Structure formats: C-alpha cells, structure tokens
Amino acid sequence: MQSLLSHIHLLWELVITSEPIVIMAxxxxxxxSMVLALTRIxxxxxxCGDYRPYFTIHDKEFKQFTSTIxxxxxxxxxxxxxxxAxxxxxxxxxxxxxxxxxSVQRCKLKKTVPAKIxxxxxxxxxxxxxFLQKDKNIIKNLRMGVSSNRPYEAQSALLKRHLVELTHSFMIPLERYIASLMPLQKNISPFKAAPKPLPFDPERFFMTLESVGPQLTLSNTGIKGDWVGLYKKFFRSPNFKNWFNTRYTELTLKLQALQLxxxxxxxxxxxxxxxxxxxxIDMVLTMKNKISKCDQHDIPVSEDVKKHLSQRLNDIICALPDDLRNILNVS
Structure with missing residues (x-):
C-alpha cells in the first residue's frame, strides 16, 4: 500500500463503512493483494462485506455487479x-x-466519479x-521511512499499529455502550426467563461520546472530525450488523448463564x-432443555453449574408422583 499512504485514512473509512470499491491493476x-490488504486495514x-480478489467477466455475479439499475x-x-472501466x-x-x-509512484486523489475518468x-x-482528518504525523513518519529505505517489515509494523489503534479507538465507545445494555443482576430471577439486553439506541450512544469518544482514546494527538457522522454511516454497514449481532448474542447468552x-x-x-x-412440568422440561444446551456449549456455564442444575432437576423429579414421572418419561 506504499503508493496509497497519503490516503490511508480515506481507505480506512471506505472499508469500515463497507463502501463499494473497484481495484484496477x-x-x-x-x-x-490490494483487495486482501484493504479487508485487513x-x-x-x-x-463483512463481500470481496473478490480477482473478478472476471466470467463470474456468475457479473451481470449483478455491472447493472446500473x-x-x-x-x-x-x-x-x-x-x-x-x-x-x-x-x-x-x-x-x-x-x-x-x-514502481512506488504515489497515487493521487482524483475528486471525480469513475464515470468521468x-x-x-x-x-x-x-x-x-x-469524516475524519488525516493523522499527518503517521503519514510523515511513513514517508520518511520510504525515503530512508526503512525495511518493509518495519514500515508494515508502523502502519498496522496505527490502523489497529484507530479501529480500537473507534470501537471502544461502542463496546462500552453495548456493555451498558446488560440489565442489573438483581433483576435476574431463577424462576423467570432470563431478561433480554436493552435495545441499542443510537441517540443514547451519541450522548456518551463526549465523555468516552474516540478522540479521547487515541494515544497520539487524536484525530479530529465528524465522528458522529462516521458512526451513522457505519451503522448502515454489514460490518456493524455483524459486530452488533455477535455482541448482542454474547450478552443474551451471558444473561441466560447468569439465570442458570x-x-x-x-x-x-x-x-x-x-x-x-x-x-x-414446565420447569422440568425447561431445565432439561437448558441442561442440553449447556452440554452443547450454547450457554457458557461452568461444570459446577451444570452439576448443580442436574441436582436441582433431580430434586424436582424425586418430588413428582409416579404417574407424572411416567408421563415425563423419567425414572
């Protein structure tokens, strides 16, 4: 990506918001190699968008991707x-x-739509x-590395560290906010279904940015810009949907584990x-189902919890009349 160093922050925004990009080489x-590099920045x-390192006119999605409708x-x-083209x-x-x-000729930014090429x-x-300004310090550092023939491994390490820090800084406020969607543990009852995480509210999230925004988590001078605008665009992307669904599922399973x-x-x-x-009967069937899910590792609980659940289930079964135990097919 040496020829694109001046525009690395632009590329990072395009990728994190899942914008459509064509690489012509x-x-x-x-x-x-450029397509794969972009998916990793x-x-x-x-x-979580689609990517095709080498796309040809023979690919089955050719008509879909070239359609202007x-x-x-x-x-x-x-x-x-x-x-x-x-x-x-x-x-x-x-x-x-x-x-x-x-050649490592520097690629320039052409403020025009591809149709005007x-x-x-x-x-x-x-x-x-x-939405964000460039971090001129890292770009200057990398350019100096090019002019001084700094080893590619060192250049790559510098760039990777900066991009990882930028992504972490962008995601940390979201990670903190989604953790706040967990209901209080005192609201978890052993005799009721596990509560669900609170819904994601973008406006409430934006209210948290003043105190824990990305510009406060960057270890360097910080990158200024319209972070709220970037988050809004990110929320419409497959990257956000996958991240959110994964985190929301983790919260849901954690609440089920606490209830168990x-x-x-x-x-x-x-x-x-x-x-x-x-x-x-409903309690017996529910406990058997949950113990089965624990055994399948769907719900993250310890072996001690599984053992105690089996004991609690046995307590109920032993207290049932024989005819009811026969109906439930337990002995």
Whole structure:
C-alpha cells in the first residue's frame, strides 16, 4: 500500500463503512493483494462485506455487479480487464494502481466519479468526503521511512499499529455502550426467563461520546472530525450488523448463564410447595432443555453449574408422583 499512504485514512473509512470499491491493476497478483490488504486495514474488526480478489467477466455475479439499475453493493472487487472501466463506471470509488513494475509512484486523489475518468493514470477516483482528518504525523513518519529505505517489515509494523489503534479507538465507545445494555443482576430471577439486553439506541450512544469518544482514546494527538457522522454511516454497514449481532448474542447468552447460575443455587423443594402440576412440568422440561444446551456449549456455564442444575432437576423429579414421572418419561 506504499503508493496509497497519503490516503490511508480515506481507505480506512471506505472499508469500515463497507463502501463499494473497484481495484484496477495490470496483474491478478497486484489487484488480489490490494483487495486482501484493504479487508485487513480495519483489523481487529471483521470486514463483512463481500470481496473478490480477482473478478472476471466470467463470474456468475457479473451481470449483478455491472447493472446500473441498483446501487453498487458493499463489495471490494479486484479487476485487470480494461473493459471494467466502462461496465463499472457507476461504482463510486475506483483505485487505479501503478503497473506492476516495482514502481512506488504515489497515487493521487482524483475528486471525480469513475464515470468521468478520462485517463488511465494511477489514483483514487472518488467524490467521497472523509469524516475524519488525516493523522499527518503517521503519514510523515511513513514517508520518511520510504525515503530512508526503512525495511518493509518495519514500515508494515508502523502502519498496522496505527490502523489497529484507530479501529480500537473507534470501537471502544461502542463496546462500552453495548456493555451498558446488560440489565442489573438483581433483576435476574431463577424462576423467570432470563431478561433480554436493552435495545441499542443510537441517540443514547451519541450522548456518551463526549465523555468516552474516540478522540479521547487515541494515544497520539487524536484525530479530529465528524465522528458522529462516521458512526451513522457505519451503522448502515454489514460490518456493524455483524459486530452488533455477535455482541448482542454474547450478552443474551451471558444473561441466560447468569439465570442458570441463580437457578442452580435456588431451593426448588421449597418452590414446589403448592405449585400447579402444569408449572412443575414446565420447569422440568425447561431445565432439561437448558441442561442440553449447556452440554452443547450454547450457554457458557461452568461444570459446577451444570452439576448443580442436574441436582436441582433431580430434586424436582424425586418430588413428582409416579404417574407424572411416567408421563415425563423419567425414572
């Protein structure tokens, strides 16, 4: 990515918001390596848009991706065929790389839509206006490394560290906010279904940025800009949807685990007194189902909790009349 160092923050924004990008190069190896590099610049956040390191006219999605009827999908394409300059003219962001000759000529930013391309000069063709300012210090440092022939490994380490820090700083406020969606532990009852996490409210999240915003978590001078605008765009991307669904599922399973821990410590013999048979049967079936899910590692609980749950289940079964035990097919 040496020829694109001046625009690394622009590329980071395009990738983290899952914008459609076309990489045009002279060789499959060149475009493929660039596509894969772009999917990794938001690490440790997983890139969840589609990406094709080497896309050709023979791919089955050719008609879908070249159709001008619909908006370009969240895909990063790597192509070499000049024909794509016309068929993908409606895509909003095109990166033309230098010929694969070892040249490290710096790619320029062309403030124009790909449809207006009139030359084949290397560059980034886009009308995208970044939400954030560049970190000029890291760009200067990397350029000095180029001029002083700093080893590629050292250059890569510097760039990776900066991008990881940038992604972490962007995600930390979200991680803190989603952790706050956990209900209080005192609201977890062993005899009721586990509560669900509170819903995600973007406006409430934005209110937290003043005290824990990304600009406060960056260890360097900080990157200024319209962080709220970037988050709003991020919320519409596959990257956010995957991250949120994963975290929300983790919270849900954690709440189920806490409810099972409470149930494993509860006095079910006392709870049984005066309970209608339908409630007792429902409790037995529910506990058997949850113990099964624990065994399948769907719910993260310790072996001690599983053991105590089995004991509580046995307490209930032993207290059942024989005919009811036969109906439940337990002995």
């Amino acid at each position: 002279s060789s499959p190896a060149h475009c493929s 938001i690490h440790p956040l997983q890139y 619909k908006r370009a999908p969240p895909v990063i394409l790597g192509v070499t065929n000049p024909f794509f 016309k068929t993908l003219h409606h895509w909003p962001h095109t990166i033309r790389l230098n010929d694969d000759t070892g 009139i030359d084949y000069n290397p560059g980034i063709y886009t009308l995208y206006k970044p 821990e409470a149930l494993s410590k509860a006095d079910l013999k006392d709870w049984l007194q005066g309970r209608p048979e339908v409630e007792v």
